[in-house]
Amino acid sequence: MASFTSTAVLDKIAVLATEAGEEPNPLVPHLSELVVGLVAFTLLFLFLRAKVWPVFEKAFAERTAAIEGGLAEAKREREEASALLAQYKEQLAEARNEAGRIRTEAQAQRAQIVEEARAEARVEASRITEAATAQIASERQQVVAELRREVGGLAVQLAGRIVGESLEDEARQRRTVERFLENLDGQSAVTDPATAR
Amino acid sequence: MSDRTIAAEGNGFTPPGPSDFEPPPFFTVAGLEVNKPIVVVLLASVLVALFFYAASRRIAAGNGMVPGKLQYAGESAYGFVRNSIGLETIGKEGLRFVPFLATLFFFIAVNNLFGIIPPFQLPGTSKIAIPLGLAVIVWAIYNYLGIKRAGFFGYFKAMMFPPGIPWPVYILLAPIELLSNFLVRPITLCLRLTLNMFAGHLVLVLFVLGGEYLLLEHGGIVGILAGSVAIFGSVVMTFFEAFIQLLQAYVFTLLAALYIGGALVDEH
Numbered sequence: 282m283a284s285f286t287s288t289a290v291l292d293k294i295a296v297l298a299t300e301a302g303e304e305p306n307p308l309v310p311h312l313s314e315l316v317v318g319l320v321a322f323t324l325l326f327l328f329l330r331a332k333v334w335p336v337f338e339k340a341f342a343e344r345t346a347a348i349e350g351g352l353a354e355a356k357r358e359r360e361e362a363s364a365l366l367a368q369y370k371e372q373l374a375e376a377r378n379e380a381g382r383i384r385t386e387a388q389a390q391r392a393q394i395v396e397e398a399r400a401e402a403r404v405e406a407s408r409i410t411e412a413a414t415a416q417i418a419s420e421r422q423q424v425v426a427e428l429r430r431e432v433g434g435l436a437v438q439l440a441g442r443i444v445g446e447s448l449e450d451e452a453r454q455r456r457t458v459e460r461f462l463e464n465l466d467g468q469s470a471v472t473d474p475a476t477a478r
Numbered sequence: 479m480s481d482r483t484i485a486a487e488g489n490g491f492t493p494p495g496p497s498d499f500e501p502p503p504f505f506t507v508a509g510l511e512v513n514k515p516i517v518v519v520l521l522a523s524v525l526v527a528l529f530f531y532a533a534s535r536r537i538a539a540g541n542g543m544v545p546g547k548l549q550y551a552g553e554s555a556y557g558f559v560r561n562s563i564g565l566e567t568i569g570k571e572g573l574r575f576v577p578f579l580a581t582l583f584f585f586i587a588v589n590n591l592f593g594i595i596p597p598f599q600l601p602g603t604s605k606i607a608i609p610l611g612l613a614v615i616v617w618a619i620y621n622y623l624g625i626k627r628a629g630f631f632g633y634f635k636a637m638m639f640p641p642g643i644p645w646p647v648y649i650l651l652a653p654i655e656l657l658s659n660f661l662v663r664p665i666t667l668c669l670r671l672t673l674n675m676f677a678g679h680l681v682l683v684l685f686v687l688g689g690e691y692l693l694l695e696h697g698g699i700v701g702i703l704a705g706s707v708a709i710f711g712s713v714v715m716t717f718f719e720a721f722i723q724l725l726q727a728y729v730f731t732l733l734a735a736l737y738i739g740g741a742l743v744d745e746h
Contacts, residue, residue: 307496307606307676308669314607317516321523322612326581328527334577336534337556340542340549347543 428468435464491691494683499604499676518602522588530556530584559583563731568739575738578619582612583731586671590723593679594716601723604675606668609730613668616734621659624741667733674726678719685712 439461443454503511510516533552536542545553563583564576572579586603593601603609624633637659638652689708692701 304496305500307499307604307672310607310610311605312607313510314515314519314605315611317510318519318602318608319611319615321519322581322585322615325523325527325585326578329530329581330577333530333534333552334556334580336537336542337553340537340545340553341557343543 432465432468435461491688491695494680494687498680498683499600501600514598514600515602515605515608518592518598518600519589519608521598522592522602523585526581526584526588555584556580559731563728563735567732567735568742571742572735572739575735579731579735582616582734583727586612586730587724587727590675590727591720593675593682593723594719599679599682601675601679603671603726604679606672609668609671612671612730613664616667616737617664620734620737620741623738627742663733663737667730671726671730674722678722682712682715682719685709685715 439457442457499515501514503513504517505512530552533548534542536546536549542549559580560573560576564572564579566572568575586609589602589608591601592598593604621633624637627633628636634656638655639648640651640655643651685708689705689712692705692708694705695701696705
């Protein structure tokens, strides 16, 4: 209150000086303005310091933290990705190696299988041939044996016929002999090649 | 300005003078005469407070990560003082003084800008009392910081007798430094701002009143031509004034930061 009273006094002096026809001195401060200016500035400062500036600082700090967090996250993800990439590349190379190895192995196996099959086929073929040869031989022996038996029979038959029949017909006799021989020949033709062997 | 025009009638053109800065009070409250500069100072403070308060609400509500237009404007304005005055001039310790420096800058800037905002068109800072109060606050802060850091005698010793100088120089240097710190700095701080605003306002008023007088009173082809030029000149000067007003707010705040920063470091 005291300051306001003295303010009024000072202002009166300034006004009086003006009324006396003099221009007021712009370098003389009015106490009322000084007080109002100081109070206004102080209140403004206290208000902004309490309510506004910390809020802005908070926003700056949060934004910085968010950006830094984002950068760190991005870096971490990038590292992870490159690690994964390296891993995949390694796995791919491994898979390629594996495939090559399998292919080589398969080729080797194939050659082996073919070789084995061929050997087996050869064995089988020879087995079949041997069996056939053996069968043929046994069949020939059977035939020869049968033939021998038949020739004996025939010889007995023929001898019977020759003895039984009267020797009246020389021609018939001869024919009979010839027929027998012919028969015999026909049988020899079947047996002979086997005997020749 | 209308009363001046009336005064100009009859007895020729009266150039504007210091009395233009003493408008009659609107009313008196408890012995306090409320005149235009006082209204301007109060209004400027309220506007600064409202603007920044509104700009900070979304952050306070928790979703200020992506700023809107208003928040962006507030943040940029504050960030400008914070980074290019507070941090750049004082360094890391400057963050402590950014609330003061930012308030100082916007208080001065808006008070200055009222010099071109109708219907006020009188910078609050053109009255020497306003810059004087601010300069005294700055003066008190940097001297307090200096004494707090180095002790009373240490502060004066560091100020008047900086090491690494041949002793005869001290005869010259010591009084100059003392004078500079205790008188020249606050006075120049105060006068630079006051007189820039004072002179700027005078020039604007001169252009407008002179143009008005030439057009309406003097008349004739010379009056119309010269008056038009003057009125056009007042528009140009208004833009120039806007620049000066922001620049002076910046200079005042920057110097305050320099003085505070100087009191904080060991070397003078």
